[in-house]
Amino acid sequence: MLARIQVSSPVRRGQAVEVRLLVQHPMETGFRYDFSGTSIAKNVIHSLSAEYGGRTVFRARMGSGVAANPYLQFWVVPDQSGDIRVQWQDDQGASGQVSAWVEVLPA
Amino acid sequence: MSEAPSVRWSRRQGLGGLLACASWVAGPTRAQAPPANSDWAQLYGPFTAGSTPNVGRVSVVTPRLADNGLSVPLSVRVDSPMSERDHVRRVVLLSNRNPRPVIAEFELGPWSGKAEVATRVRLNGSQEVMALVLTSDGRWWRGTAEVEVTESACMDAS
Numbered sequence: 001m002l003a004r005i006q007v008s009s010p011v012r013r014g015q016a017v018e019v020r021l022l023v024q025h026p027m028e029t030g031f032r033y034d035f036s037g038t039s040i041a042k043n044v045i046h047s048l049s050a051e052y053g054g055r056t057v058f059r060a061r062m063g064s065g066v067a068a069n070p071y072l073q074f075w076v077v078p079d080q081s082g083d084i085r086v087q088w089q090d091d092q093g094a095s096g097q098v099s100a101w102v103e104v105l106p107a
Numbered sequence: 108m109s110e111a112p113s114v115r116w117s118r119r120q121g122l123g124g125l126l127a128c129a130s131w132v133a134g135p136t137r138a139q140a141p142p143a144n145s146d147w148a149q150l151y152g153p154f155t156a157g158s159t160p161n162v163g164r165v166s167v168v169t170p171r172l173a174d175n176g177l178s179v180p181l182s183v184r185v186d187s188p189m190s191e192r193d194h195v196r197r198v199v200l201l202s203n204r205n206p207r208p209v210i211a212e213f214e215l216g217p218w219s220g221k222a223e224v225a226t227r228v229r230l231n232g233s234q235e236v237m238a239l240v241l242t243s244d245g246r247w248w249r250g251t252a253e254v255e256v257t258e259s260a261c262m263d264a265s
Binding site: 015016017029031052055056057058059060061062063064065066067068070071072073074075076077 | 177178179182200202205206207209210211212213214215216218219220221223224225226227228229230
Protein backbone atom coordinates (compact mmCIF):
# COMPACT_ATOMS: atom_id res chain seq x y z
CA MET A 1 0.00 0.00 0.00
CA LEU A 2 1.29 3.39 -0.98
CA ALA A 3 1.61 5.89 1.80
CA ARG A 4 3.17 9.22 2.49
CA ILE A 5 4.27 10.62 5.80
CA GLN A 6 5.52 14.10 6.56
CA VAL A 7 6.92 15.36 9.84
CA SER A 8 7.81 18.89 10.81
CA SER A 9 11.37 17.83 11.55
CA PRO A 10 13.79 19.03 12.86
CA VAL A 11 12.44 20.39 16.12
CA ARG A 12 13.88 21.66 19.39
CA ARG A 13 13.65 19.29 22.31
CA GLY A 14 10.30 19.62 24.03
CA GLN A 15 8.53 20.97 20.98
CA ALA A 16 5.68 19.10 19.35
CA VAL A 17 6.13 17.57 15.92
CA GLU A 18 3.28 17.60 13.46
CA VAL A 19 2.80 14.25 11.72
CA ARG A 20 0.76 14.14 8.53
CA LEU A 21 -0.08 10.84 6.96
CA LEU A 22 -1.77 9.86 3.73
CA VAL A 23 -2.47 6.23 2.87
CA GLN A 24 -3.73 5.07 -0.49
CA HIS A 25 -6.78 2.94 0.23
CA PRO A 26 -10.32 2.82 -1.22
CA MET A 27 -12.00 2.60 2.23
CA GLU A 28 -14.87 0.61 0.70
CA THR A 29 -18.03 1.27 2.65
CA GLY A 30 -19.79 -2.00 1.83
CA PHE A 31 -22.77 0.00 0.61
CA ARG A 32 -21.76 0.11 -3.03
CA TYR A 33 -22.62 -2.23 -5.90
CA ASP A 34 -20.60 -3.05 -8.96
CA PHE A 35 -21.97 -3.10 -12.50
CA SER A 36 -23.32 -6.61 -12.22
CA GLY A 37 -25.29 -5.65 -9.14
CA THR A 38 -23.27 -7.58 -6.59
CA SER A 39 -22.42 -5.73 -3.45
CA ILE A 40 -18.78 -4.73 -2.94
CA ALA A 41 -17.52 -6.03 0.39
CA LYS A 42 -16.65 -3.54 3.10
CA ASN A 43 -12.92 -3.01 3.29
CA VAL A 44 -11.54 -0.18 5.38
CA ILE A 45 -8.36 0.41 7.33
CA HIS A 46 -9.85 -0.36 10.73
CA SER A 47 -6.86 0.27 12.89
CA LEU A 48 -3.72 2.30 12.64
CA SER A 49 -1.04 3.05 15.18
CA ALA A 50 2.07 5.17 15.41
CA GLU A 51 5.10 4.16 17.44
CA TYR A 52 7.90 6.38 18.57
CA GLY A 53 10.70 5.58 20.95
CA GLY A 54 9.21 2.17 21.81
CA ARG A 55 5.83 3.56 22.77
CA THR A 56 2.52 3.83 20.94
CA VAL A 57 1.97 7.55 20.59
CA PHE A 58 -1.15 7.59 18.48
CA ARG A 59 -3.86 5.09 17.69
CA ALA A 60 -6.84 5.36 15.36
CA ARG A 61 -9.81 3.11 14.86
CA MET A 62 -11.67 3.99 11.73
CA GLY A 63 -14.89 3.00 10.01
CA SER A 64 -16.42 3.64 6.63
CA GLY A 65 -17.00 7.26 7.66
CA VAL A 66 -13.40 8.10 6.90
CA ALA A 67 -12.86 9.27 3.33
CA ALA A 68 -11.01 7.19 0.77
CA ASN A 69 -7.23 7.58 0.93
CA PRO A 70 -7.35 8.38 4.63
CA TYR A 71 -5.51 11.47 5.77
CA LEU A 72 -4.53 11.86 9.40
CA GLN A 73 -2.75 14.61 11.23
CA PHE A 74 -1.58 14.45 14.83
CA TRP A 75 1.19 15.69 17.14
CA VAL A 76 3.98 14.09 19.11
CA VAL A 77 6.61 15.50 21.45
CA PRO A 78 9.82 13.57 20.77
CA ASP A 79 12.45 13.35 23.51
CA GLN A 80 15.24 12.26 21.20
CA SER A 81 15.85 11.75 17.50
CA GLY A 82 14.33 8.60 16.09
CA ASP A 83 11.98 6.98 13.65
CA ILE A 84 8.27 7.43 13.91
CA ARG A 85 6.74 4.27 12.55
CA VAL A 86 3.12 4.03 11.50
CA GLN A 87 1.38 0.77 10.67
CA TRP A 88 -2.16 -0.21 9.76
CA GLN A 89 -4.43 -3.14 8.88
CA ASP A 90 -7.51 -3.34 6.68
CA ASP A 91 -10.53 -5.64 6.78
CA GLN A 92 -9.02 -8.01 4.22
CA GLY A 93 -5.95 -8.55 6.36
CA ALA A 94 -3.67 -6.42 4.26
CA SER A 95 -1.30 -4.24 6.23
CA GLY A 96 1.21 -1.58 5.55
CA GLN A 97 3.69 0.64 7.26
CA VAL A 98 5.63 3.79 6.72
CA SER A 99 8.18 5.63 8.78
CA ALA A 100 9.88 8.98 9.00
CA TRP A 101 12.96 10.22 10.79
CA VAL A 102 12.46 12.88 13.43
CA GLU A 103 15.49 15.00 14.17
CA VAL A 104 15.57 16.57 17.63
CA LEU A 105 17.91 19.48 18.25
CA PRO A 106 19.03 20.43 21.73
CA ALA A 107 16.74 22.99 23.26
CA MET B 108 -60.84 1.05 -37.09
CA SER B 109 -59.53 -1.65 -34.82
CA GLU B 110 -58.88 -1.39 -31.18
CA ALA B 111 -55.16 -0.94 -30.49
CA PRO B 112 -53.61 -4.16 -29.27
CA SER B 113 -53.14 -3.37 -25.65
CA VAL B 114 -52.33 -5.06 -22.43
CA ARG B 115 -55.56 -5.31 -20.53
CA TRP B 116 -55.27 -4.01 -17.01
CA SER B 117 -57.78 -5.04 -14.45
CA ARG B 118 -58.73 -2.46 -11.86
CA ARG B 119 -56.90 -4.42 -9.20
CA GLN B 120 -53.69 -4.69 -11.21
CA GLY B 121 -53.85 -0.98 -11.93
CA LEU B 122 -54.14 -0.10 -8.26
CA GLY B 123 -51.37 -2.52 -7.38
CA GLY B 124 -49.17 -0.87 -9.97
CA LEU B 125 -49.86 2.55 -8.52
CA LEU B 126 -49.02 1.38 -5.04
CA ALA B 127 -45.79 -0.18 -6.23
CA CYS B 128 -44.83 3.10 -7.86
CA ALA B 129 -45.66 5.03 -4.73
CA SER B 130 -43.51 2.80 -2.57
CA TRP B 131 -40.70 3.01 -5.09
CA VAL B 132 -40.83 6.79 -4.84
CA ALA B 133 -41.06 6.79 -1.07
CA GLY B 134 -38.45 4.05 -0.65
CA PRO B 135 -35.21 5.83 -1.54
CA THR B 136 -35.95 8.95 0.51
CA ARG B 137 -36.67 6.82 3.53
CA ALA B 138 -33.53 4.79 3.01
CA GLN B 139 -31.35 7.85 2.45
CA ALA B 140 -31.92 9.40 5.84
CA PRO B 141 -31.40 6.51 8.22
CA PRO B 142 -33.52 7.32 11.25
CA ALA B 143 -33.48 10.98 10.13
CA ASN B 144 -30.94 12.57 12.44
CA SER B 145 -30.56 9.99 15.15
CA ASP B 146 -30.67 11.03 18.75
CA TRP B 147 -27.28 12.15 20.10
CA ALA B 148 -27.86 10.54 23.47
CA GLN B 149 -28.16 7.16 21.78
CA LEU B 150 -24.92 7.73 19.90
CA TYR B 151 -22.70 8.87 22.75
CA GLY B 152 -24.38 6.69 25.36
CA PRO B 153 -22.24 3.61 24.69
CA PHE B 154 -19.05 5.67 25.15
CA THR B 155 -19.98 7.78 28.15
CA ALA B 156 -21.81 4.95 29.92
CA GLY B 157 -25.08 6.86 29.78
CA SER B 158 -23.90 10.17 31.16
CA THR B 159 -24.24 13.42 29.23
CA PRO B 160 -20.88 14.85 28.13
CA ASN B 161 -20.03 18.40 29.18
CA VAL B 162 -20.21 21.16 26.62
CA GLY B 163 -17.02 23.10 25.98
CA ARG B 164 -13.27 22.72 25.57
CA VAL B 165 -13.77 20.95 22.25
CA SER B 166 -13.89 22.76 18.94
CA VAL B 167 -14.64 21.01 15.70
CA VAL B 168 -13.55 22.78 12.57
CA THR B 169 -15.11 21.96 9.21
CA PRO B 170 -16.03 24.04 6.24
CA ARG B 171 -19.56 25.42 6.77
CA LEU B 172 -20.46 24.30 3.27
CA ALA B 173 -19.01 21.11 1.84
CA ASP B 174 -19.52 20.66 -1.87
CA ASN B 175 -18.83 16.98 -1.71
CA GLY B 176 -19.74 14.71 1.18
CA LEU B 177 -17.21 12.11 0.09
CA SER B 178 -14.32 14.00 1.60
CA VAL B 179 -14.87 16.73 4.15
CA PRO B 180 -11.83 18.06 6.01
CA LEU B 181 -12.46 17.97 9.74
CA SER B 182 -10.22 18.87 12.63
CA VAL B 183 -10.76 18.63 16.35
CA ARG B 184 -8.97 20.89 18.79
CA VAL B 185 -9.27 20.50 22.54
CA ASP B 186 -8.39 23.15 25.06
CA SER B 187 -5.98 21.07 27.14
CA PRO B 188 -2.43 21.57 28.42
CA MET B 189 -1.66 17.92 27.52
CA SER B 190 0.33 17.53 30.71
CA GLU B 191 0.78 14.33 32.70
CA ARG B 192 -2.05 15.40 35.01
CA ASP B 193 -4.46 16.87 32.50
CA HIS B 194 -4.57 15.47 29.00
CA VAL B 195 -6.88 14.12 26.34
CA ARG B 196 -7.13 10.36 26.14
CA ARG B 197 -9.70 9.72 23.45
CA VAL B 198 -11.40 11.57 20.66
CA VAL B 199 -14.48 10.05 19.04
CA LEU B 200 -16.08 11.45 15.90
CA LEU B 201 -19.82 10.92 15.59
CA SER B 202 -22.26 11.65 12.80
CA ASN B 203 -26.01 11.66 13.28
CA ARG B 204 -26.90 10.94 9.68
CA ASN B 205 -24.35 8.44 8.46
CA PRO B 206 -25.38 4.78 8.17
CA ARG B 207 -22.57 4.03 10.63
CA PRO B 208 -22.58 6.81 13.21
CA VAL B 209 -19.08 6.23 14.61
CA ILE B 210 -16.70 7.75 12.10
CA ALA B 211 -13.41 7.24 13.92
CA GLU B 212 -11.76 7.02 17.31
CA PHE B 213 -8.35 8.40 18.20
CA GLU B 214 -6.16 7.80 21.23
CA LEU B 215 -3.80 10.49 22.43
CA GLY B 216 -1.70 11.00 25.53
CA PRO B 217 0.49 13.49 27.37
CA TRP B 218 3.23 12.73 24.80
CA SER B 219 1.06 14.25 22.04
CA GLY B 220 1.91 17.79 23.11
CA LYS B 221 -1.05 19.26 21.28
CA ALA B 222 -4.63 18.07 21.60
CA GLU B 223 -5.34 18.29 17.92
CA VAL B 224 -6.33 15.71 15.33
CA ALA B 225 -7.40 16.18 11.75
CA THR B 226 -8.76 13.90 9.07
CA ARG B 227 -11.20 13.81 6.17
CA VAL B 228 -14.61 12.27 6.60
CA ARG B 229 -17.57 11.09 4.55
CA LEU B 230 -20.89 12.72 5.34
CA ASN B 231 -24.27 11.45 4.25
CA GLY B 232 -25.98 14.80 3.87
CA SER B 233 -26.18 18.03 5.83
CA GLN B 234 -25.85 17.43 9.52
CA GLU B 235 -24.12 18.17 12.78
CA VAL B 236 -20.88 16.34 13.48
CA MET B 237 -19.88 15.76 17.07
CA ALA B 238 -16.49 15.19 18.64
CA LEU B 239 -16.58 13.39 21.98
CA VAL B 240 -13.49 13.80 24.08
CA LEU B 241 -12.37 11.86 27.14
CA THR B 242 -9.91 13.69 29.38
CA SER B 243 -7.54 12.08 31.86
CA ASP B 244 -9.83 12.92 34.80
CA GLY B 245 -12.42 10.57 33.29
CA ARG B 246 -14.80 13.26 32.12
CA TRP B 247 -16.36 13.44 28.68
CA TRP B 248 -16.65 16.63 26.65
CA ARG B 249 -18.39 17.39 23.41
CA GLY B 250 -18.19 19.88 20.62
CA THR B 251 -20.19 20.05 17.42
CA ALA B 252 -20.01 21.57 13.98
CA GLU B 253 -22.77 22.10 11.50
CA VAL B 254 -21.98 21.07 7.93
CA GLU B 255 -24.07 21.75 4.88
CA VAL B 256 -23.39 19.03 2.32
CA THR B 257 -24.56 19.70 -1.22
CA GLU B 258 -23.65 16.30 -2.61
CA SER B 259 -23.95 13.48 -0.17
CA ALA B 260 -21.65 10.49 0.14
CA CYS B 261 -23.45 7.13 0.18
CA MET B 262 -25.60 7.86 -2.87
CA ASP B 263 -26.45 4.21 -3.32
CA ALA B 264 -28.28 2.02 -0.89
CA SER B 265 -27.30 3.72 2.31
